[in-house]
Amino acid sequence: MQQNAVELCTILVRDTYGELSSRVVAALLEYGRSTLHTIVRRAKIPEKVVKQTLVVLIQQHLVLHYTHEDGGRDATHYECNWLQIYELLHTGRIVRTIEERFGTEAASVVSNFLLLGHARVSDFITAYGVSTKPKPNAVLPNGTTISASEATGTAPITSAAQISKHIVTLMQEKFLVPVQIHHMHPQVDTENAIRQRVTAEQVGSAAAMQAKTKKAIDEKVAEKMEALSNDIDNKNFGLKRKSDQQDGRARKRTKYSAAQPADEEEWEIDGSIVLRANNAKFLAIFRNEELVRWAESRIGKATSQVYAELLRHLEKNVIGHRTEKGLVDGGKKTVVSTLDIGNTLSKDIDLVNSIASGPAITNGHKRTMANGHLFSVNDEESDGDSDDYDLDADVDDNDMGINGTHDLSSTAQEKKEQLQNIRKHLMLLAEDPNQFVTKQEGSMQYGGWTVDTQRLCEALRIRELEQIVEERFGGIATRLVRIIKDKGKMDEKGLADTALLRQKDIRAHLGTLHERGFLHVQEVPKTAERLPARTFYFFYFDEKMSKMAMLNDFYKAMSRIMQRIDHERSHNSMLLSKADRTDVKGHEEELLTKKELTDLAKWKRSEEKLLGQLMRVDRQVMMFRDW
Amino acid sequence: MAFRGGRGGFRGGRGGGSNGAPMMPREFDVKPDFGPTEQFPDYAIPFQDPLTSTERIHVARFRDHREKVHSGPLYTVLGKRKGLEDPFEDVVTYSAKKYHRQKRKVPKLDSRPYVFEFFPVELWETMDSSYAATGDRSVVISGKKEKKRLLISSLNTDLPNGGHHDDKSDGSDEEDEEKEKEKKSVLAKLMSHKDEEDDGLGDDDEDDDEDKEDEGEEEDDYQDDEDGDYNAEQYFDDGDGEVDYGDDDGGGAAWYD
Numbered sequence: 001m002q003q004n005a006v007e008l009c010t011i012l013v014r015d016t017y018g019e020l021s022s023r024v025v026a027a028l029l030e031y032g033r034s035t036l037h038t039i040v041r042r043a044k045i046p047e048k049v050v051k052q053t054l055v056v057l058i059q060q061h062l063v064l065h066y067t068h069e070d071g072g073r074d075a076t077h078y079e080c081n082w083l084q085i086y087e088l089l090h091t092g093r094i095v096r097t098i099e100e101r102f103g104t105e106a107a108s109v110v111s112n113f114l115l116l117g118h119a120r121v122s123d124f125i126t127a128y129g130v131s132t133k134p135k136p137n138a139v140l141p142n143g144t145t146i147s148a149s150e151a152t153g154t155a156p157i158t159s160a161a162q163i164s165k166h167i168v169t170l171m172q173e174k175f176l177v178p179v180q181i182h183h184m185h186p187q188v189d190t191e192n193a194i195r196q197r198v199t200a201e202q203v204g205s206a207a208a209m210q211a212k213t214k215k216a217i218d219e220k221v222a223e224k225m226e227a228l229s230n231d232i233d234n235k236n237f238g239l240k241r242k243s244d245q246q247d248g249r250a251r252k253r254t255k256y257s258a259a260q261p262a263d264e265e266e267w268e269i270d271g272s273i274v275l276r277a278n279n280a281k282f283l284a285i286f287r288n289e290e291l292v293r294w295a296e297s298r299i300g301k302a303t304s305q306v307y308a309e310l311l312r313h314l315e316k317n318v319i320g321h322r323t324e325k326g327l328v329d330g331g332k333k334t335v336v337s338t339l340d341i342g343n344t345l346s347k348d349i350d351l352v353n354s355i356a357s358g359p360a361i362t363n364g365h366k367r368t369m370a371n372g373h374l375f376s377v378n379d380e381e382s383d384g385d386s387d388d389y390d391l392d393a394d395v396d397d398n399d400m401g402i403n404g405t406h407d408l409s410s411t412a413q414e415k416k417e418q419l420q421n422i423r424k425h426l427m428l429l430a431e432d433p434n435q436f437v438t439k440q441e442g443s444m445q446y447g448g449w450t451v452d453t454q455r456l457c458e459a460l461r462i463r464e465l466e467q468i469v470e471e472r473f474g475g476i477a478t479r480l481v482r483i484i485k486d487k488g489k490m491d492e493k494g495l496a497d498t499a500l501l502r503q504k505d506i507r508a509h510l511g512t513l514h515e516r517g518f519l520h521v522q523e524v525p526k527t528a529e530r531l532p533a534r535t536f537y538f539f540y541f542d543e544k545m546s547k548m549a550m551l552n553d554f555y556k557a558m559s560r561i562m563q564r565i566d567h568e569r570s571h572n573s574m575l576l577s578k579a580d581r582t583d584v585k586g587h588e589e590e591l592l593t594k595k596e597l598t599d600l601a602k603w604k605r606s607e608e609k610l611l612g613q614l615m616r617v618d619r620q621v622m623m624f625r626d627w
Numbered sequence: 628m629a630f631r632g633g634r635g636g637f638r639g640g641r642g643g644g645s646n647g648a649p650m651m652p653r654e655f656d657v658k659p660d661f662g663p664t665e666q667f668p669d670y671a672i673p674f675q676d677p678l679t680s681t682e683r684i685h686v687a688r689f690r691d692h693r694e695k696v697h698s699g700p701l702y703t704v705l706g707k708r709k710g711l712e713d714p715f716e717d718v719v720t721y722s723a724k725k726y727h728r729q730k731r732k733v734p735k736l737d738s739r740p741y742v743f744e745f746f747p748v749e750l751w752e753t754m755d756s757s758y759a760a761t762g763d764r765s766v767v768i769s770g771k772k773e774k775k776r777l778l779i780s781s782l783n784t785d786l787p788n789g790g791h792h793d794d795k796s797d798g799s800d801e802e803d804e805e806k807e808k809e810k811k812s813v814l815a816k817l818m819s820h821k822d823e824e825d826d827g828l829g830d831d832d833e834d835d836d837e838d839k840e841d842e843g844e845e846e847d848d849y850q851d852d853e854d855g856d857y858n859a860e861q862y863f864d865d866g867d868g869e870v871d872y873g874d875d876d877g878g879g880a881a882w883y884d
Contacts (some may be wrong), residue, residue, distance in 0.1 A: 016693055016696050016699075017696065017701055017702060017703070018701075018702040018703035018704055018705075018734075019703055019704060019705040020705060020732075020733065020734070021701075021703065021734075029761075036749060048753070049733050050732050051749075051750055051753040052734050052736055052753055053703075053733075053734060054750060055734070055736055055741075055746065055750050055753055055754050056701045056734045056736070058700075058745070058746055058747075059741070060749070062702075065746075065747045067747050067748065067773070072750070074749075076747040076749055089689070091688070091689055091692040091693075092684075092685045092686060092687070092688035092689025092690070092691070092692060093685045093688070093689075095688045095692065096681075096684055096685055098689050111695075111780075112777075112779050112780065113694065115695055115696065115699065115780065116690070116739075117779055119742075119777055120740070120742055123740050123777050124777060124779075126777075127777035127779045129781055152677070162711065179745065181744060181745060183746045185748075199805075269864055274742050274745070276802035310832070446695075452851075463798065574716075577727065580728055581722070581726040581727055581728075582726045582727075582728065583726045591826075607690075608678065608683065608733065609675060609678065609689075610688050611686045611689060611690070612675070612678040612682050612683070612686050615682060615685055615686065615689075616682075
């Protein structure tokens, strides 16, 4: 873990959970895995207080722990989960994402889970101040419920049923995931424990050291580790099928299945499970948002909306496991059909006029280039391409349909048209050099689509990296980086030739790039003496190393932003503590002077700007680290 | 530099220049400037693009979340060391005691139920005093112990800039103020079911409370365990025995709205 990341995490914890927590976290991050007494010694805080702080940190998943039971003397080790600390930055965005998708009530549920760390469902539901049993008088004799909250969908949560409904929805989409005991332990320890058990089972003798047995053990361990994470993969893990005898269920069911047509069953939560917000899933969502933004800048608004819809369909299956390689999801395997997209796509999106067709269509029909996002499509888009379509006839029919026979526009016809248009947009995405989607040959009507997120993110990273190099070192440097990336290892002379520049001109650029960690040099001596003059210097680009260098810069920038906020806050400390008083809060206008009010607004604005910048850097960090 | 020059000389002397001449060390045609650099060199200050409305909403939610943690039981502020206090600013005043948010030196843990199996055994005692060696488990086992509750807070869903999709970063102060106010009013509502009388008092002496001192109680200021005047504290204080917020529905509704 990098030093700058340590600094950032410490500051983040201080910002959110206060000084005490940050001191314990700092001690853990700087020295690594420690026992309670070591932490006490290093943080210079009394043991009682350290214990209390550790409870807070474990509750928030910021610290993992593991107790070794060897020799009857239990030793508990604590380890900081710094990626989770980093996730503190995403809280705002997570709440907002849920708010946009599921409304404010669900967002409030998620927000509370974020505040609580993890919580038992039954505790959570009771905490809303309602009992889990439906009131007897809520069901009329004829079997219809008269729960007011259900009738008005936007009313604040008043019944336990509603909360649990939200929780079920969030769980099925994996925004909330059950916490299991192994989530509280460092992964290494879990693996070691399993290995120990497996080894003990397999062989009781020294034969365990043989290569063959070792391999078998390794396989078994990997299998068991996978089984642990697979529990969560199961869509309805932690849910139990609802018994259908209760009255008034049918109505709710229709409501429910409208949102999720594939799932006819109704599920109910097992009250004893413990839930938390699934940060990895949100990372996947943020990634998809970024991809949509990219598609929008490449192609156009309407197309990007279609793309967003497609990605949403993919997201449903994404749990998001965070591994060293980044996010793992089933995006590459899952095929989404055009039909699915057509079913859920908002009707407001203008699919037709957002594609400007070339002059190829000459049969009297002209599509107007009405709105701003024009994109000239090749002539083949409508004609040449149609021979790969499995539905040639359809295309022609449809063209005819648009051309004038609107009088027979039944709903079926409209639907068909819509699907055709969606397919056109998807073709645009597929034909883009970045290949936002991949068309799947198959039996699916109107075609199926997959998205290779890993490759796309790679492209996204490269694009971002080149932009950063461009901004920091100028055009020539970007050219050099691109050449080197393309050709592999190159010496200065070859580079100069390829870049069509003089050696003298590129030397300074190479120097700076090397210094900042974007390029690396390998020395290959021609003779045994290793004289500098008789040595080849090959420049090369190592993605991993430059990524590290950049992440380091990002972390540093972020901690500087946080420190700046602290500094600004200390400038305004008098004012802020006044505004924070319980009697002043909510009555700022009456109780603060004009000057104080302007100062307060100014402070808020500048903090907002700084935090906004923080989020922007965060986007890049996610791009280079998580996606 | 001097070192490389020396090497070159050495090579020349030994080899007699058989093939050394055309290959000069590369560094020679980059002319580094070894003079002192300017202390504050000219620098093009990058300007931030104004935040988009989405970004502003994210920031607002982030701040809101942070604010909630800060007013919750887990946030800690370490006081200044003894002897390092500012004799002018850090004097405990009446108003400071009465109206300022209480600073917590240690997190308050006994306010919520825990999932004990997720914590190492050595911390159980800290989380619940009945696990202590001298603690009385009988209350827990017999189920007489007051059931603890999670603290649920409502979500502030106001949009900065009134939710309009213009990306002007100026003119946001009013909106911010409004947003802030909204948030406060929520908080006020949350607390109103307990301490109406305190609010009334607050309004009465709003003008001159700034500099008033309460000499009698200075020492008590940081003892967060006593029943302070900060209303929310009394909420967190539950679990000590008394049920203090009415029946299930009433309490819940007030907290949730």
